[in-house]
Amino acid sequence: MKPTIHSVWVIGLTGGLALFVSPYLVRSLHWVSFQESAWQFIKLYGFISSLALIAISYTYKKINTRNRGLYGGMSHQIFNKLPNCVWVFSLDNQRLEMSNEAADSIYAVKDRSDPFRSFKSQFFNTRIGIKVLEGENCTFRNIVMIDKLYEPRYVDLFGIPFINRDKEKMVLVMVLDHSEVHRSLDKIRKLSESLQQQNQQLREYSFMNSHKIRSHLTNILGLIQVGEKEISGKALGMLREAAESLDSEIQNMNKLLMEKDLSTKKAEQKEQTIVFVDDDKVQHMINKRILLKVNDKLKLVFFENPYQALGWLEENTADVVLLDINMPEMDGWFFLKLMEEKGIEIDVKMLTSSLDPDDLQKSKSYKQVSGFLIKPLKDENIAEFLAN
Structure with missing residues (x-):
């Protein structure tokens, strides 16, 4: 069974005191005879060992009590499993005290050599990071944070300062990520722009067909009907002119279609x-x-x-x-x-x-x-x- 924090402290304190008094007990009961030099050594050894054991157990107690306050129990499990990214920073010591799984997996601030300074660089606007870690109650809407893959994430951020049980100034930072919504809106915007472009092209094609091409075709058909059996030189020239205009408009339409194909076709790319x-x-x-x-x-x-x-x-x-x-x-x-x-x-x-x-x-x-x-x-x- 895992020992409790207090049991380790009691055992360490008791063991330290036992180490300290045991040389005096052995000498007073005459269980073992010591020379003066050996006695001085044993007494000093017992004193140092007892202090070391007490110090180790006390340090263990303080560290685990502090960690238990931050990480222990059901509250930490809930904190760790939150779907939103959360960090807790110590403003006095300028260090990251804790972060949940979402924050670690997306931003990996904890893995940096200086998480406190690194957090400030997570923002497209670095002044936001500085303000958050100044310990003021703050809210930022629709800002850009940069994740560990150097991708932009669109978030709302809340900075909540507080004082912990050791009277240290802390700040809790929570980030609500709405990048997926932003990406969906961006896709809708791009689709709308693409549809507008296609509609514009359709209008151009429609104008060509209904006005330019059809007008030239009508002229050609009319000239053919007027000529009946044979076409005069003047009518032939008009017919040739109408045919050339029709050919020019068809080439223009083909050019528009080719430009559309070229714009959507990706150039050959090589891996680098x-x-x-x-x-x-x-x-x-x-x-x-x-x-x-x-x-x-x-x-x-x-x-x-x-x-x-x-x-x-x-x-x-x-x-x-x-x-x-x-x-x-x-x-x-x-x-x-x-x-x-x-x-x-x-x-x-x-x-x-x-x-x-x-x-x-x-x-x-x-x-x-x-x-x-x-x-x-x-x-x-x-x-x-x-x-x-």
């Missing part, structure tokens, strides 16, 4: 592996959506931590690395230096917010660097970059 090394989670989300829109066969690998990126590149291959210049753990230039030292030979393009001439000059000393891309990436730049 692209590695992003950038501490900005928002940039990962934006770049992922832009790249996959241009080529949905791309394999994209994202790293916020450059050391983790280096470890991955040592064991895996990629077609290109898109490397941010300014990162807190290390800058892009030191990353390139470590790539050279580790013998990682992969094409690198530097990501920058504004191209500094000094950066351009510095890049020439690294053979891996083949160019620069300005953030944020754009569709036309990505298409050209992938083609090359």
Whole structure:
């Protein structure tokens, strides 16, 4: 049977006291004779052992009492199984105290080296994360959070500050996710736009058939009827002109149909592996959506931590690395230096917010660097970059 917190504490306290008094008891009853040096050693050993045992049991009691208050019992089971994402942060210690299964599976804040700081970067608007962890009672509607796969999620967020039993300032953060509703509305909007485009094309086809094509066809039939047995030179010229106009309108209609087919047909795409090394989670989300829109066969690998990126590149291959210049753990230039030292030979393009001439000059000393891309990436730049 699993021991209770109090039983462990009582056993530890009793055992510590027993260790402390046992040398004196043995000496007073003359069960064993000690030399003075041995007696001093045993007395000191008993004192240290008793203190250690009492300290260990007391620490166990405090930790488990605290965890029991947070995680124990039915209340935690309910908390853990909530369908909404919930976090509890300690504002005094700037740490994540607990999170439920939904939050861990979708956002994985708990797995970060600094969950408190990482939580602030989960938002498309980083000021929201800062405000939430300032400990004010707050509500945000229809905001964008970025999940662990760097996908946007449309949520309502509630920040509820409170004081725990140890008088620490805490904040409970709950997120209500309505991304599926948003995606459904987005699909309906795109379908509506597609139907409007098709209706416009149908109106154009109808106008061509009822006005332009039919008018030329009517002229041709009329000229044929007027000519009866033989057609005069003037009538023949008019007939030829009407026939050429009819042919031109038919070609225009075919051109419209071909443009429609080309717009819906995807260009040939090739598989490539692209590695992003950038501490900005928002940039990962934006770049992922832009790249996959241009080529949905791309394999994209994202790293916020450059050391983790280096470890991955040592064991895996990629077609290109898109490397941010300014990162807190290390800058892009030191990353390139470590790539050279580790013998990682992969094409690198530097990501920058504004191209500094000094950066351009510095890049020439690294053979891996083949160019620069300005953030944020754009569709036309990505298409050209992938083609090359």
